[in-house]
Amino acid sequence: MVRQPYLKKGTWTPDEDQKLIDYIMRYGIWNWNEMPKFAGLQRSGKSCRLRWMNYLRPNIRLGNFSREEEETIIHLQKELGNRWSAIAARLPHRTDNDIKNYWNTHLKKRVILENNKSSSVTTETHSSIEENSPGADSSSLLKIPTMADFPEPLTYGGTFTSSENSYSMRETFVSSENYWEILSFMEQPLIAESFDCDSVSPNSQLWLNHHQQYYDPVDDFWANPLFS
DNA sequence: AAGTAAGTCAACCGCGAGAAC
DNA sequence: CGTTCTCGCGGTTGACTTACT
Incomplete structure (x- = not known):
C-alpha cells in the first residue's frame, strides 16, 4: 500500500x-x-x-479596482455572465479569482441596488454603465489601459509580513508605457535563462535592484522586468 | 474591553474539456 | 474508442479582519 x-x-x-x-x-x-x-x-x-x-x-495587479475597471467588470458580467476567466482576459493584469471576489463582495450588491432603484424610479433603457462612461462600447474594453485610465493613486497592500520577512510579490504591475517594451525584453529566453535564481530571491540585492530600476516613486508604481 | 456580526479574500473542491496513450 | 491524466474554471469555504453593540 x-x-x-x-x-x-x-x-x-x-x-x-x-x-x-x-x-x-x-x-x-x-x-x-x-x-x-x-x-x-x-x-x-x-x-x-x-x-x-x-x-x-508576473504583472498581476490586485485590489484597488478603479472606477473604470469596476464599470468594465459590471459591463462584462452583464454581457458574459459569470465567465470570470473571459472577463479577466479583457482586463489586463487582473486575475479571474480577484475579479470574482471583487464582484461577489462589492459589485454584485451595488448592481442589485442600482437595478432596484432604476426599476422603481424610471423605465429608462440605458444602463448606468453607459451613462457613466460615455462612448464605452465593447471595443473600448479591449485596449490596454494607460496611466490616465487609473485616476486614483496606485497603492498596493499586498505585502507579505511574516515575523522576519516582508516583501512584495504583488507589485509587478507594468505601466502600459513600459509594458510592450518590457514584454519584448522578456521574450528573449536567453535573458531569463541566464538568471541565477539563487540570487533573485525576493530579498536579494539583484531582486531589489531590478525592482528599483522600474519603480516610479511619483506614481508609487512598480514594474518587474524579471516577469512579463 | 469583550463579544458578536458582517465583510473580505486566499485557497480548496469538484467538475468538465481536451490531450495523450 | 475508451481510459487516464492534466489543466482550467467557477462555486464555495473558512480564516482573518473590521465594524458594531
Whole structure:
C-alpha cells in the first residue's frame, strides 16, 4: 500500500512562494503535478498552479479596482455572465479569482441596488454603465489601459509580513508605457535563462535592484522586468 | 474591553474539456 | 474508442479582519 505524501494546505508562506518562484524561473512550467516534488514543496500541483496564476505570476495587479475597471467588470458580467476567466482576459493584469471576489463582495450588491432603484424610479433603457462612461462600447474594453485610465493613486497592500520577512510579490504591475517594451525584453529566453535564481530571491540585492530600476516613486508604481 | 456580526479574500473542491496513450 | 491524466474554471469555504453593540 502506497502512502500518499503529506500535502500541506492553507495559506502560503513567503518561503514556499520563493521556492515556487525560483523553480519556475529556473525550469519553467512543465507539469503542475510533478513540479512541487522537484521544487521541494509539500503542496498539490493544483495549489501551486493556483498560487502562481493568482498571486506570483508576473504583472498581476490586485485590489484597488478603479472606477473604470469596476464599470468594465459590471459591463462584462452583464454581457458574459459569470465567465470570470473571459472577463479577466479583457482586463489586463487582473486575475479571474480577484475579479470574482471583487464582484461577489462589492459589485454584485451595488448592481442589485442600482437595478432596484432604476426599476422603481424610471423605465429608462440605458444602463448606468453607459451613462457613466460615455462612448464605452465593447471595443473600448479591449485596449490596454494607460496611466490616465487609473485616476486614483496606485497603492498596493499586498505585502507579505511574516515575523522576519516582508516583501512584495504583488507589485509587478507594468505601466502600459513600459509594458510592450518590457514584454519584448522578456521574450528573449536567453535573458531569463541566464538568471541565477539563487540570487533573485525576493530579498536579494539583484531582486531589489531590478525592482528599483522600474519603480516610479511619483506614481508609487512598480514594474518587474524579471516577469512579463 | 469583550463579544458578536458582517465583510473580505486566499485557497480548496469538484467538475468538465481536451490531450495523450 | 475508451481510459487516464492534466489543466482550467467557477462555486464555495473558512480564516482573518473590521465594524458594531
